[in-house]
Structure formats: structure tokens, C-alpha cells
Amino acid sequence: MEEPNVGELKPPERVLLGPGPSNVHPRVLGAMNTSIVGHLDPYFVDIMDEVQDLLRYVFRTDNEWTLPVSGTGSASMEAGISNLVEPGDTVLVPSNGYFGARMESMAQRAGGETVRVDAPWGEPLDAVDVQEAFNEHQPDIFGFVQAETSTGTLQPDVSELVDIAHSHDALTIVDTVTSLGGVELHVDDWGIDVSYSAAQKCISCPPGASPLTLNDDAMDKILSRETEPRCWYLDLAELEDYWGDNRSYHHTAPVTNIFGLREALRIVAEEGIEERWNRHLRVSGALKSGIEAMGLEMNSRDDAWLPTLNAVRVPDGVDDDTILRRLVEEYNIEISAGLGDLEGEILRIGCMGHSARAQNVLYLVDALGEILDDEGVDVSPGDAVAATSDAL
Template sequence: MADYDVPSRLLLGPGPSPVSDRVRLAMAKPLLGHMDPAFLAIVDRVQDKLRTVFGTNNALTFPVSGTGSAGMQMSLSNFIEPGDSVLVIEQGVFGQRMADAARRLFANVYTIVVPFGSICTLDNVVAMLDAHPDITMVSVVKAETSTGVLQPLDGWAEAIHSRGALLLVDAVTALGGIPVDVDAMQFDIVFSGTQKCLACPPGLAPITVGDRALKELDARKTPVVSWYLDLKAISQYLGKSRAYHHTAPVSMIYALDEALTAIMEEGLPAVIARHQRVAESLWAGLEAMDLYLMVKREYRLPTVATVAIPQGVNDSKVRRRLLGEYGIEIAGGLGDWSGKTWRIGVMGRGAEPGSMLTLIAALRECLEAEGVATPSGIAAFEDIYWKRGWN
């Protein structure tokens, strides 16, 4: 073994989230060739399990080789041709990233820019579509990791479809942590990442594509600019012909298989309920510590809490102390909220009471070290977690 050591960490930032030993050990299984029937059987069952977590019967549902951004790039590259008009909702850094990526594909990009911490209304989307009937796709982030906002999408698909456009949804910080329900919500293209609520290392981007989107893909006039992320070419490997496209990341697929099995064993509704229960308990604990949550409760994302850094507290000093002395990782703010917030992930195996109680206690110590007297959040956490009658 190479002579290096990796410190033990409690990963409570917005990803990667903690991974169980069974998932880590799955990656150490012997390699199979990516064309080996035994490996192809694993690929098939991963696709089946992904259909369950996405809530879809879409045949084209699989893990893209690459992190969440590869899923984003694939979703945009396959459904945008140069000169197409698309609408991107920018409620935070990841919406901004989608708009940037769409511009690089020579799309004509319209945006609805929403202040950090707020949501976009369907009325705004409809007004934009009616003013610009050339728009062929609307892209939106369901769970904005930079702000901790949960974007409601009820009725969006119907309104967007009736105006001839597709709906693309970023579910990176949603899948496995909050309901995504692709078929019921009629989403056309949805992508995610493995390192968040699926409790798997980073490296794959689950994606699902519905029939309406596939029809648009068939009607493309120009080739997909990205050879690597060409959906139709890759689907040959997933389909009956099993044609080689690129070498599958075999060990990562073992890990995802195991992580999805763990979710199936616990039951997807129970996994989602655990995220919600731990999140609500965390919010109560933080508020009892006189900390302010940046997002109104009705739009608050269970999977990432954004907390205002109290006045006079040194952001990086607190995070360095949390990491160095307690081995706990949380993240700082992004974009407009850089330096103003901490981001705490309630995701995957991190969505556990023990992890959050450890954080609450350690954060209090760090704030006191900064000269900020802070009440304990433990009792408030426990009141919600144990006494609310969740079961």
C-alpha cells in the first residue's frame, strides 16, 4: 500500500455525504470487463433501481459516467441545437451554471433571475413562454444547493408542454432525499449525482429521459456536439445491441448498485421521511442556538440548511476549527451568499440524529471560542426528533 493516510471526517457539507462501509467495500470487489455479461446484469439492475428512485418507467434511465455536472452537460447538449431558445431559471449558482453551459452550446438563453433565497413562480414562467414562443426548453433546479431553496414545480410540466417546450430538472440535491416523482410530475429530462442523498461516492450522474424528449432528440438536425455525452450513442450500450461506446466506470457502478440496494432495503418513502425528520430537528436545534435560517420555512430544502453566519464570527476560522478539532466538514456560502452563510448537508448517511447532534454540540463550542455565547440546541433537536410522533 502507498504510504498515505486519509483523516476520518464527518461529511456534513452539501456533498459528498458520508458513505457506509458496505458501499465503500463494494468498490473493492474484483473488476469485471464492461462487456462481461455478469457486469451487464449489474448495469441492468442499477437501471431498474434508478427507475424506482426517480419514480419513472422511462426506459432510458442510467448513470452517466461523470459527476452531476456531466448529467447537466448531457441534458443540455442533447436537447439544444445552435440557435435554439431556452429558458433557464436562475435561483442560485447551479441555475447560473446551466445558463452558462447553455450559452456555450450557442443557445439563445432567456433567464428568470430570482434573488437568492426565493423561488420562481409558475406565473413568471408562463409569462416568459407566452412572450417568447420560440422557447423549446425550460431548465430549473429543483433543490438549489447554493441557497437551500426547494423550488415547487407543481403544474409546471402541463404549462410548459402546452406551449410546446420540454422541462429539464436538476435533481442533484433532491434524488433520494425528497420526492422527485418524474412520471407523476411529467418531467422530461432529469439528472442527479450520486454523492448526495444516494449515499454513494461522487462519480456518476443518474439521468432519466422521457418519450417527449426522445422525440425531440430524433428530430435533431445537427449532431450532438459532445461525442462523449451523446445520449443515443450511449444508449446502444444499454440496449440489446450492447455496442461499446466508452469504458463503463465499473467500480463506481458497483458502489451505486450497493447504495441503491440499501435505499430499497430501508424503503424509499422511509429514506425520504428520515431526511425530513432529521432536517426539521436540525432547524429547531439551530434556531434554539439563536442562529438564523436564511430560507423561509415553506421553501426550505430538507437536504441543505443555509445558516446566517452571526455578526462578528470569522467564517473560515469556525469551519477550520470544526474540521481540524472535530473532524466535521460543513461548507461556506456560494455566489451572492459567499461569506454570509454556512451550508449544512442533511444527506444520505449524514441524515442521522447522531451526526447532527455531534455537529450542533461542536458548532456551539466553535461559536463560544469566537466569543459568541450560544445556547445549546440539543434539547430542541431532540424535542422534534423524538417527541413529534413521526412513526
């Protein structure tokens, strides 16, 4: 068996305007390019406390159980779901995007029975439908998505949906993967019981340690489970024994990722969370202005526009693959295609964290305009860039 002969790592310098990862601030990479320490080192133990405080800041919560899960976003998602859901629980999940289906699969594997509240892909849930689903199924847990990465749709009335669940004595799990640090979110004020997110979206940290927070009601349900959670690696009572005061060894934390996450969250705190939400609105709003000035159409209605992930209808006369390929090959820009019911129908243009900057949206609007013009679509690239510029 010969040694494989692989060359030096030379990744291309992409402008990351897809559904994540977003571009990483050099300070975050610098924090990861430091001496590693042990996961039980006294220095690291202090870092753990700081990361938890920073996570509470971005989630807008005082929740004790607030920690980064040692995996990418789907790991914090499954940690939330697989600990909260006990065999026999009924779990209400949405059908209006890819991540509702993932919730459903995770809840079923945890032993839950799942029921659905429907909405078309690309539209938010309607509170009336949620109310009806509660009346019909009396679920124990309601999971839904604040910012659907697969469709670029914002759920604009999170606190209202949480209130419906609480009035039926159900707990809520809210997916904030594509909203945390980019879209207004108040875990405590809105009463959210469990929320999970990812590092590589609006926090702009390489993926590998993923934010999760749970309130006391969720914690109490987990601590009074009759059966163990089905995944040892994601067992929150054991994780909390490491992240909490006991500092008991559970598994080796991804130390370097935690260093990076700390720096990325520090940058969020320096900017200020509300200013950061406003920046996403402003920069992505300028992108939207450019897109619309080009004659293209947004897929979401205005109250469900998701500034961190813009769903744009693919115009007639060109296919999405061509646009994506030319953006990467000719401009080094990554955006993404639609999924599921929206496959071939939309472009997904992210505007998250360190990627959400004026130079990136100007460059994207210019590049997209040039490509569409070249492909024979009737657009005016110059007007589009001007509209973007005016809105910045």
C-alpha cells in the same frame, strides 16, 4: 526524472455535512472493493439492467432512457442539456443560484440561446414570473433546479412549473442533484421530461457515475436532431446503444463506480424511498430545531426549506471561515460556506443520505454551539442540543 515519493493514503474520517459528498456506507465501499470485470462481460451486462431498474425506482419513473452517466454530476447535467438543446433552441434558465448559471453556460455551448427568469439567491422561482417569461420568450426548453445546492433552497412547486412549460409546448430539464433520494420527487407523476442527479449527495455513493432519466418526448427530440450533439462522450443516442438492448461498445463504463452505485441504490430500496424522504425530513428537521434554538436564523422561508441542505445565516460577531476551519480542525466536520450573492452570508449544512443520521446532527449542533460560544456569540449550546434531541 525521479519517482515521486508519496506516502500511504490515510484520509481523515470526516463527518460530511457539506453540500456533498456525503458519507459513504461501508457496504458501498465493500461493493467497490471487489474483482473488476470487463465492461462487456455477461456478468456486468446483468448489473447494468439492475442499476437501471434501481434508478427508475428512485426517480419514480418508467422511462426507458434511465442510466448512469460516466462522470460526476456535472456530466449527467451536461448530457441532459447538450443532447436536448439544439443550435437555435431558446432555453429558459433561472438566475437564483449557481447552478442556473451553469445550465446557461452549457446550453449556450450546445448552441442554444438563453433567456432568464429571475429570483433572488435564496428564494425559489415564482410561478407567475415563469408564466411571464414563457409569454415573453416562448422558450423551447425550460431548465430549473428542484434543490439549489448553492443556496439551500427548495423549489416547492415543481409540477406546477412543468405544467406551465408543457402548456407552451416546451420540454423541461429539472436538476435533482441535491434532492434525488432525499426529497420527494416523482418524475413521471410530475411530468418531468429530463432529470439529472449525482451519486454523492442523497444516494451516498462516491461520485463518478451519475443518474439521468429522459422521457419519450425528450428521447424523440434527441433522436430527430438535425445536428450531432457537440460532445461525443455524452452523446445519449450512442450511450443508449450501450445501456439499451444492443449493448454496443461506446466507451468503457466506470465498472467499479457502477458496482458502488448499485449497492447504494440497493440500500435506498431496502429503506424504501418514501421512508428515506421522511428520514431526511425528520433528521434535518431536528438539525433545524437545534439551529433555531441556538438563536440562529435559516436563510430560506419555510416553504422553501431544503432538508438536504440547510442554509443558515452567519450570526453577527463571527465570520464563516472561522466556523468552517474550527469545525474541520477540532471536530473533523465538513460544512460549507455560501457562494455568489450569499458569499459570507450563510453556512451550508448538508444532511444527505448516510450522513443524515441522528449522531451526526447532534454532534454538529453541539460543535457549532461550542465554537460560536467560544467566539463570543450569544448562544446556548446545551439548549440547542436538547432541542435537536427532542425533535429526533
